[in-house]
Amino acid sequence: MRALICGAGIAGLALAWWLERDGWQVQLVEQADGPRDEGYMIDFFGSGYNAAARMGLLGALNAIQTPIKEVRYVDAAGKGRGRIDYAGLAATFDGRVFTFMRGDLEQVLRQALGDRVPIRHGLTVDAVADHHGGAEVTLSDGTVEQVHLLVGADGIHSRVRRLAFGPQQPLLRYLGCHSASYLFDDPHLAARIGQCAVAVAEPGRQLQVYPVPGGRLAAWLVHRTPDAGLPDDPRSAIMAAYAGMGPIADHALAQLPSGGGLYYDIVAQIELDRWCRGPVTLVGDSCQSVSLMAGQGASLAVAGAYVLAQELRHGGTPTEAAQRYQRRMLPFVRAKQRAGRRTAAWLLPRSHTGITVRAKALRLLDLPGGTQLLRPAAGPLRVSIVTPD
Numbered sequence: 604m605r606a607l608i609c610g611a612g613i614a615g616l617a618l619a620w621w622l623e624r625d626g627w628q629v630q631l632v633e634q635a636d637g638p639r640d641e642g643y644m645i646d647f648f649g650s651g652y653n654a655a656a657r658m659g660l661l662g663a664l665n666a667i668q669t670p671i672k673e674v675r676y677v678d679a680a681g682k683g684r685g686r687i688d689y690a691g692l693a694a695t696f697d698g699r700v701f702t703f704m705r706g707d708l709e710q711v712l713r714q715a716l717g718d719r720v721p722i723r724h725g726l727t728v729d730a731v732a733d734h735h736g737g738a739e740v741t742l743s744d745g746t747v748e749q750v751h752l753l754v755g756a757d758g759i760h761s762r763v764r765r766l767a768f769g770p771q772q773p774l775l776r777y778l779g780c781h782s783a784s785y786l787f788d789d790p791h792l793a794a795r796i797g798q799c800a801v802a803v804a805e806p807g808r809q810l811q812v813y814p815v816p817g818g819r820l821a822a823w824l825v826h827r828t829p830d831a832g833l834p835d836d837p838r839s840a841i842m843a844a845y846a847g848m849g850p851i852a853d854h855a856l857a858q859l860p861s862g863g864g865l866y867y868d869i870v871a872q873i874e875l876d877r878w879c880r881g882p883v884t885l886v887g888d889s890c891q892s893v894s895l896m897a898g899q900g901a902s903l904a905v906a907g908a909y910v911l912a913q914e915l916r917h918g919g920t921p922t923e924a925a926q927r928y929q930r931r932m933l934p935f936v937r938a939k940q941r942a943g944r945r946t947a948a949w950l951l952p953r954s955h956t957g958i959t960v961r962a963k964a965l966r967l968l969d970l971p972g973g974t975q976l977l978r979p980a981a982g983p984l985r986v987s988i989v990t991p992d
């Protein structure tokens with residue numbers, strides 16, 4: 604059986620790993636010219652953690668963890684506005700959680716895949732047509748591939764989804780924010796923040812700086828805006844949106860990359876009732892984006908790849924398997940998306956009052972046993988969709 608996966612991000616790489624292991628001939632095409640190390644720090648737990656354990660990756664993932672002990676919220680003047688103790692947070696998940704950079708996860712998946720599935724960079728899918736129960740796929744270099752299964756693992760703005768399911772709207776639910784992240788070097792700032800993530804929080808905008816392995820720093824920015832479109836010049840948009848947030852923010856903004864290395868996107872969810880159409884199916888953000896408001900996008904991507912591969916292994920046509928995969932994943936993803944929309948006000952308060960309320964709530968977490976308060980939130984996430992087989 605032959606599969607073509609479009610997108611060598613988290614979902615695409617994980618799926619390629621499983622399909623190759625199950626005896627499929629897999630082709631992976633990726634529009635970027637090489638591996639991408641942009642992206643922010645992610646907490647990786649729940650179903651994705653379980654799926655990664657089955658891939659034998661826990662050791663490699665442990666090795667890429669970021670050295671962060673706590674997140675400290677401050678205002679522009681540097682005054683404390685609450686903190687989160689990461690060790691306490693890990694206890695909420697019984698230690699089954701990793702914190703690492705998205706790009707490092709991509710690298711671990713690439714290494715696990717080795718050269719068994721070559722990645723064809725600088726390519727995308729230009730057209731898809733039905734072909735004897737499978738798909739005839741025209742790639743952007745003009746080559747045509749006939750496969751039993753085409754998978755769109757090409758992220759939130761998926762081209763495969765557009766080709767197979769029609770225009771993006773109204774599937775894309777914009778959550779009112781833009782987000783950006785980048786890596787930079789600033790030894791002075793690195794020494795100042797040590798093993799803390801420092802988040803400068805103001806109404807409707809937040810800029811967080813934290814250390815990453817190798818002595819570098821990362822910045823993660825998120826701000827509210829009614830504009831659902833991407834700016835022509837993300838760099839200028841960032842300089843305007845985060846001006847006047849105090850010295851830590853100014854240091855970080857001074858290091859904003861001018862060429863590559865900057866991730867910038869809208870914060871949005873994808874709500875799609877059908878994830879497969881004939882021999883075409885979607886995996887990861889292309890069908891199930893929960894957004895950073897919910898977190899767990901990478902974890903869900905790894906889990907979704909596992910569930911799709913598992914269903915393909917269990918027999919029937921690829922279309923039947925993809926339908927079973929969708930039935931298993933969809934309720935879980937919808938619940939996660941709803942939870943994400945509810946936590947948006949917590950993650951990015953709109954007002955000074957909201958920031959104060961968050962600071963008070965964070966103080967409760969600092970009390971002995973306080974992180975138990977997070978259990979109700981963590982609980983549903985730990986209901987595993989990855990059942991032992």
Ligand SMILES: Cc1cc2nc3c(=O)[nH]c(=O)nc-3n(C[C@H](O)[C@H](O)[C@H](O)COP(=O)(O)OP(=O)(O)OC[C@H]3O[C@@H](n4cnc5c(N)ncnc54)[C@H](O)[C@@H]3O)c2cc1C
Pocket residue numbers: 609610611612613614615632633634635639640641642643644705726727728756757758759760761762763782783784866886887888889894895900901902904
């Ligand atoms: C460089 C990068 C940085 C990110 N940083 C953040 C972040 O800071 N915060 C956050 O919340 N989420 C971020 N994300 C999204 C996050 O990785 C996903 O939510 C999650 O990991 C789900 O993974 P995915 O594989 O479904 O999608 P993604 O990780 O987005 O991977 C999609 C892959 O498909 C490729 N691709 C896209 N379009 C095409 C196309 N037309 N043809 C071929 N290939 C294509 C992309 O280059 C990428 O490699 C980032 C994604 C990328 C690619």
